[in-house]
Amino acid sequence: MRIGELAATAGVTTKTIRYYESAGVLPAPARQASGYREYDHRAVDRLAFVKAAQAAGLTLAEIVDVVSARESAGAPCAHVAAVLEQHAHDLERRIAELTTLLTQVRQLSARAKTLHPDQCTPAQVCHLIPTA
Amino acid sequence: MRIGELAATAGVTTKTIRYYESAGVLPAPARQASGYREYDHRAVDRLAFVKAAQAAGLTLAEIVDVVSARESAGAPCAHVAAVLEQHAHDLERRIAELTTLLTQVRQLSARAKTLHPDQCTPAQVCHLIPTA
DNA sequence: GTAGACGTTCCAGTGCGGGGGAAGGTCAAG
DNA sequence: CTTGACCTTCCCCCGCACTGGAACGTCTAC
Incomplete structure (x- = not known):
């Protein structure tokens, strides 16, 4: 799926998704030949996690901390x-x-x-x- | 008194005093022939008020509101x-x-x-x- | 082929309360 | 006369979590 569909599914804007990528809470996705970002369901899960973590009061920096720990060291x-x-x-x-x-x-x-x-x-x- | 002395007396920085002037919480003071700002005891009182109002949780904009009401319409x-x-x-x-x-x-x-x-x-x- | 919906990058701004530092003027002491 | 402390204006910078817009590329439908 492309960024617009992901945004609609997750209930955020495309701006926010690109911002999250630059901030490190979303991994850089694959690109289509056109240069468009190509996402799968994991991006939807990740955005849901980010929203839940924000609702729990975590800052984006703390969320980056958590997801990078996840990616480097398992649970x-x-x-x-x-x-x-x-x-x-x-x-x-x-x-x-x-x-x-x-x-x-x-x-x-x-x-x-x-x-x-x-x-x-x-x-x-x-x-x-x-x-x- | 000049800005440095006022700052030391009130417990703020000279930067903060100039910022307050630009923000409207401190009136523009008289100037010496050199261009230096010249303050009197009212500036000390005003800064004490600003600190007290901030401690009460008012924003600078609200303090501006209050002091300008004071200056234009009495108490x-x-x-x-x-x-x-x-x-x-x-x-x-x-x-x-x-x-x-x-x-x-x-x-x-x-x-x-x-x-x-x-x-x-x-x-x-x-x-x-x-x-x- | 062309309209328009979507995508890309980059730059800049929001609100809050200041802080940092440059480039230059002023003043008192030695 | 020079040094150093102090003052001036000026503009940019911080964190936070985005948001807006410009200028341009791409894809789909008619």
Whole structure:
């Protein structure tokens, strides 16, 4: 199949497929005499994997890591597991940061409802956000 | 004070100060005869505000919005409050998304510990990440 | 033979928040 | 007078994951 059909099947654009090839998540396919890229079902599987891995929060660079480990050393399950574990940690940290931030923003919003505008000084820009 | 001293006082780089000026969060300062930028204490206050607003999760564009409202229409508290409220909503949504993601990643990690590598098929790249 | 649907390469841009470095002007100290 | 620190403007660069467009080649149908 050619790139357009692959794109339609996988639900991505042809641009994305070429980009993935340049990024290393898709292997360079065979070429027809015309120079057109020629794909088989493995490319469909690979694109499905990429989408699933992205949905799990992996970056393209991490996916490259995983698929290249797959190609060079067989089943990369341990590698994938490590990447996932790292990602879980990152997510937890990020969620904690955002939760702290949300608390702060909520406090500022609460202050917005109890203070009067004439309590602003020019140095503060707005009393809602403490500069200290 | 000149830009270097302001930068040291505020804890940013001179690059950042010029960038902020171009972005509209800092007003264009007076110039010395030499062409050097000449700042006073208000610039220090403003930079402190920008840092505080960034810590509260506002983007530079939103800060521009707030400070220009301040300069054109006096105390922008209601405006700031609306921006904060919007931000709180965004944060809640983002936290919910990340929490969902974390659950998925945790499930995959759990599977990694119960499955064997020889259950991988090439089409899957790795059984840890379902492609269906 | 020609239209148009598809393919190719390469270059450039998006949004965010700056950072790097060149080429040159200014200022204080020794 | 020269050195070195500081300042100026200018334009390009980063990561991230693409997307858009130009200019050109190829294939199929009428």
